[in-house]
């Protein structure tokens with residue numbers, strides 16, 4: 001039986017898939033976890049259990065997980081691509097429109113006059129002029145990062161009458177097929193910075209995207225720009241942002257990641273990380289994460305991992321050797337050599353790599369006793385470059 005530990009509020013639909021499966025136990029108090037399922041829980045300062053073989057992030061961003069460290073320990077990290085994209089898109093479009101109509105300030109102002117009794121209607125008519133907004137139709141939206149979320153935002157913003165220009169040098173073929181041909185392609189970020197009325201970012205946080213909006217970027221922007229950050233706070237240099245607000249360049253900064261540096265700053269609108277917080281999105285993510293983690297623990301097959309390639313073959317032998325290892329020459333030969341030494345017959349096999357890492361599944365057509373199993377595992381473990389060995 002495999003044990004899975006859950007972190008954060010994982011939707012019941014996902015938890016049920018674990019609880020109702022006799023091969024799995026959820027949040028066991030007695031059994032060390034074989035896998036984790038989580039949302040934004042920060043694993044960077046967390047002692048990941050010795051037995052953990054997989055971590056499934058019910059969501060998109062994996063910057064809360066020390067992926068490199070996991071890889072070196074032989075832990076497969078999964079996410080759920082696209083499962084919460086519609087939820088984020090709807091909130092981004094909501095905020096583009098709400099900020100353009102000064103709705104956040106206006107609603108706050110209205111709440112502040114709630115004790116003025118019969119005067120309220122007159123105050124409303126007098127007060128409304130301070131909240132005159134702009135329309136989004138005909139305005140230019142820059143989308144940085146055209147993946148699962150960016151493509152939905154770009155296409156739907158077009159439908160709302162906006163001009164859309166998108167920047168993504170690494171766009172996948174699949175996404176490119178889904179992107180409306182009316183979305184203009186920006187070859188440089190400068191094109192986005194210098195021509196757009198709105199910018200929305202939909203890129204992962206990594207060394208290359210950290211501080212994407214910095215002093216130099218703000219200097220190129222048109223006065224009165226509205227910026228939406230539903231990706232990660234660290235994409236923006238907050239000191240430079242504050243300066244750009246003071247200088248009148250940024251009219252609004254709407255962020256799903258408020259913190260002590262910027263909350264309370266004029267023109268910063270903080271949303272409490274609600275991008276993926278819809279019933280539908282939470283269910284989609286939880287179900288997908290639970291399925292992927294269970295599938296990996298039970299069969300060794302990998303789907304939607306961020307540190308390993310997709311690897312999937314039907315179980316064709318009596319036992320299955322699943323090995324995570326460095327992507328270096330000779331690994332498969334050494335493994336099959338060991339199996340030959342133990343007189344094992346191979347039924348099927350697959351080897352796939354992703355950057356510096358690889359994964360091999362070898363289906364074996366023999367019954368294997370406990371001692372032989374341990375000996376095979378020890379021998380494969382001794383191959384330099386191996387980080388995890390399972391014999392299922």
Ligand SMILES: NC(=O)C1=CN([C@@H]2O[C@H](COP(=O)(O)OP(=O)(O)OC[C@H]3O[C@@H](n4cnc5c(N)ncnc54)[C@H](O)[C@@H]3O)[C@@H](O)[C@H]2O)C=CC1
Nearest residue numbers: 060061145146147148149168170202203204230231275276
């Ligand atoms: N606020 C929230 O609740 C949520 C936030 N997110 C954040 O949004 C990010 C994007 O999510 P998805 O669209 O689902 O991910 P995705 O992986 O489908 O798309 C990311 C896109 O960014 C592009 N990209 C990567 N580096 C780039 C760069 N330097 N410049 C331009 N484009 C670049 C990639 O080519 C890809 O097309 C996540 O990594 C996460 O940080 C995701 C879901 C919910």
Ligand SMILES: O=C(O)C(=O)COP(=O)(O)O
Nearest residue numbers: 039040058059060061276
């Ligand atoms: O999927 C993502 O990257 C998110 O930011 C969503 O985070 P959450 O699952 O709502 O804690």
